[in-house]
Amino acid sequence: MSKTVLTVDDSKMIQHMVGFTLKQAGFDVKQAFNGQNALDVLDGQKVDCIVTDLNMPGMDSLEFIKYLRQHPVYKTTPILMLTSEKDEIRKQAGRDAGATGWLVKPFNTDKLVNTIKKVTL
Amino acid sequence: MDDQLEDFKKTFFEESTDLLGMAEMHLMDLSITEPSAESLGAIFRSVHSIKGGAGAFGMERLVKFTHSFESVLDALRSGKITIDKSRHDLLMKGFDVVSDLVREAKGDVQLPADREATVLADLNDWWPQDGGHGGSGGGTAKAAVAVKKIQKFIVRFKPLRTLYAKANEPLLILRQIKNLGNAIIACTTGGVPTLDRFDPEEAYIGWIIQIETDIGEAALMEVFEFVDVDSELSIQLQPDGPQTIETPFAAAAPATTEDPGQEVAKTAQAAAPAKDGGKEKEASEKSAAVTSIRVDLDKIDRLVNMVGEIVITQAMVAEQLKQLNIESKNLMNGLESMQQHTRELQDSVMSIRAQPVKSVFQRMPRLVRELASTLNKDVRLVTAGENTEVDKTVIEQLSDPLTHMIRNSVDHGIEMPDKREAAGKPREGTILLSAEHRSGRIVIQIVDDGGGINRERVKQKCIEKGLINPDAQLTDEEIDNFIFLPGFSTAEKISNVSGRGVGMDVVKKNIQALGGRVNVVNKPGQGSRFVLSLPLTLAVLDGMVVTVGAERYVLPLTSIIELLRPTPEMISKLITHGDLIHIRGEYIRLLYVHDVFNIRDAITNPADALVVLVEVDGGQKVGLVVDEVIGQQQVVIKSLESNYRQIEGVSAATILGDGRVALILDVIGLRQILLDRAASTHPRTLEAAS
Known part of the structure; x- marks a missing residue:
């Protein structure tokens, strides 16, 4: 059974690219443009991994991650955050909020797929 | 894929145009005196997104510029630097450059090579950069450069509860490790508490991993990238040479499987390879530090x-x-x-x-194998409860008696394969050696499926040696217990293995010296079961405090059967056997404690005193006559031998609550005194009637 990944990013381009890459790699992909939208898209359903940008308008990404960690369904869902490498402080904030791991932007497609595999059973 | 890629690029350029437009709008509105956080955030995000897309498509020039630009915007957003009129203009110029670079990437224009140079220099001047921008490949590319040399690492990895709270999964990490090279993974379960203290969300177990790999330390470290702050982690490069990890006893269950659930089950097989190697001591000491420390026994x-x-x-x-x-x-x-x-x-x-009895049990399989091959028998030893713990002194003293009993079982118990087959049993005999805790004592059983004790032969032997009267009516149980008599041996011929008459009586004496008991349950034709019951410690004792005259004595609680105040009719005086008490159809010898220790002012008439029935061995009983019972108490054993000297009938001493010293009675020794006295006055009366 293929695994489902939710990607959350406000950039259509990133969404487009990430979505394509993941589908090529055999994942089912759900997409959302910000945290609030992600919760709507999820609709309480379980997913195998959530990949979220750390810089999004609307619901703050950290709030989004913290919310997921409180949620009975997503408490144990791996969450990868997309950060830029110099964002150490924000990365740390993301870890503190409960993110499972991170991907440093810009990243190539192999790295994306491998990192998702690294955190999903 | 090419079509897809073109599609992406199209999306990227469209989006970039939107982003630039939006950024410019925010920038125009931006107040120099009070820049709004929202605007600065939006401006930052637009450049950030463009950089992200550019990186994915390998637009190096655009990435390089947006990287610096983004840094400045980030510093501005987080208040590290402030904006003024000229800097505002610089940002405007920056967006012009981005816009141009996007168009160039699209293929619309050709830009001069120094198009962005001044702006870039100004930006770097405003908020200096450290180093270049990040490579797109991450750590793997760097790791690949590392020298391909097989190195050995010891990794200690103990997740904290936060690791699980962030949905990280140690199993995945262990799986990754296994794919990196030749790995031995041991699970340390020493921290797991008992069920009543178990918190399902706490992290208790850890792993010790020995891995031989050519990927280098950095790449190994990368496996733990997401968990290094949520775990206790150490990676040590080991010097060359044969090494294995030895995990702390009972604290770690070595296993080679990747599934932690299966590790416990595989402990047994995996434990073997952890035993060899010369330099492992260092490693074992370090791994022991995870869950245990070494302490001097004196302390x-x-x-x-x-x-x-x-x-x-x-x-x-x-x-x-x-x-x-x-x-x-x-x-x-x-x-x-x-x-x-x-x-x-x-x-x-x-x-x-x-300590677990394992240290003693471990020696037995080898013993059984060697004995069995000497005797041409097929014997299998099954052990159970090796982790049952008992005081170190008890363990030390347990080795000899156990060795002896196992020997006996192989030699006398298990029959020759042909005989077994004829009796309808499998050719291979089985001996079970087990340990368990039972009501504050450790119970060790040695069960074999051999021929059992041949009662006819035991009886015959006893008659031959004059140990019993040929006409004596004996119960099966009594006959079975004769094997514990000194000088008894039924082996047809004396072998190297056993049968030299220093058999079960020595075993019994040793066990009794430890405050233990030995019993045998015999099923002729089906096998026998020896049951050893020992105290868990030799330092304290549950005792009953009794008085005799002005003195106080302690009787080990485990040997007491019952207390009674007899009526005069129950007491019979026999010249040959001393005084007896008649209770429920049984005659039991009475032993006057005051008589043994010469105490004055004690109650001499048993009908006025108390009789404590104690079990000495093999179900034989003696009635101790004492004045009074004070109560039950846990006493600390103080050795008499090391402080004074050995006294017959006394096993040790203790100090009671009022500060007085009380002697702990050795009931077996007391019975011996009784027998010696009877023998000296009436030499012909021996065991048989007791």
């Missing part, structure tokens, strides 16, 4: 002694308070909880000295 003994003193002192305080007759509820409550804590403290200290 522990000192602790045991101190706790013993506390127990005595506490009993003394309690005693004194009782005599003061103070009616204070608080005082009594305090005393009671102190009593409880002292006992818990004592238990805890005793448990430090406790």
Whole structure:
């Protein structure tokens, strides 16, 4: 059974690219443009991994991650955050909020797929 | 894919145009005196997104510029730098450059090579960069450069609860490790508490990994990228040479499987390879540090002694308070909880000295194999309960008796394969060696499926040796217990293995010296079962305090069967056997404690005194005549031999609550005194009637 990944990013381009890459790699992909939208898209359903940008308008990404960690369904869902490498402080904030791991932007497609595999059973 | 890629690019350029437009709009509105956080955030995000897309498509020039630009915007957003008129213009110029670079990437224009140079220099001047922008490949590319040399690492990895709270999964990490090279993974389960203290969300287990790999330390470290702050992690490069990890006894279950759930089951097989190698000591000491420490035995003994003193002192305080007759509820409550804590403290200290019986059990399989091949028998040894813990001293003293009994089982118990087959049994005999805790004692059983004890032959032997009267009516149980008599051996011929007559009587004596008991359950034709029951510790004893005259004695609780105050009719006086008590159809010898220790002013008439029935061995009983019973008490054993000298009939001494010394009676020794006296006055009366 293929695994489902939710990607959350406000950039259509990133969404487009990430979505394509993941589908090529055999994942089912759900997409959302910000945290609030992600919760709507999820609709309480379980997913195998959530990949979220750390810089999004609307619901703050950290709030989004913290919310997921409180949620009975997503408490144990791996969450990868997309950060830029110099964002150490924000990365740390993301870890503190409960993110499972991170991907440093810009990243190539192999790295994306491998990192998702690294955190999903 | 190409079509897709073109599609992406199209999306990217469209989006970039939107982003630039939006950024410019925010930038125009931006107040120089009070820049709004929202605008600065939006401006930052637009450049950030463009950089992200550019990186994905390998637009190096655009990435390089947006990277610097983004840094400045990030610093601005987070308030590290402030904006003024000229800087505002610089940002505008920056967006012009981005816009141009996007168009160039699209293929619309050709830009001069120094198009962005001045702006870039100004940006770097405003908020200096450290180093270049990040590579797109991450750590793998760097790791690939590393020298391909096989190195050995010891990784200690102990997740914290936060690791699980962030949905990280150690199994995935262990799986990754296994794919990196030749790995041995051992699970350390020493931290797992008992069920009542178990918190399902706490992290208790860890892993020790030995891996041989050519990927280098950096790449190995990368496996733990997401978990390094949520775990106790150490990676050590090991010097060359044969090495294995030895995990702390019972604290780690070595396993080669990736599934932690299966590791426990595989402990047995995996434990073997951890035993060889010369330099492993260092590694084992370090791995032991995870869950255990080494302590000098003297220190522990000192602790045991101190706790013993506390127990005595506490009993003394309690005693004194009782005599003061103070009616204070608080005082009594305090005393009671102190009593409880002292006992818990004592238990805890005793448990430090406790060790699994494994160290003794481990030697047995080899013994059985060697014996069986010498005797041409097929014997399989099955052990159970190796992790049952008992005091170190008990373990040390257990080795000889157990070896002897196992030998006996192989030699006398298990029959030759042909004989077994004829009896309808499998050719291979089985001996089960098991240990378990039962009501404050350790019970060790040796069960074989051999021929059992041949009662006819035992009886014959006893008659031959004059140990019993040929006409004596003996129960099966009594006959079975004759094998514990000194000088008894039924082996047809004396072999190297056993049968030299230094058999079960020595075993029994050793076990009894430890305050233990041996029993045998015999099923002729089906096998026999030897049951050893031993105290868990030799430092304290549950005893019954009795008085004889002005003296006090302690009787080990485990040997007491019952207490009674006999009526005169129950007592019979026989010249040949001394005094007997008749109870429920049984005649039991009476032993006057005051007589043995020459105590004056004691009650001499058993009908006025108390009789304590004690079991000596093999179900034989003796009635000890004492004045009174004071009560039951846990006493700290003080050796007489090391402080004074051995006294017949006394096993040790203790200090009671009132500070007085009381002797702990050795009931077996007392019975021996009784028998010796009977033998010296009436040489012809022996065992048979007792």
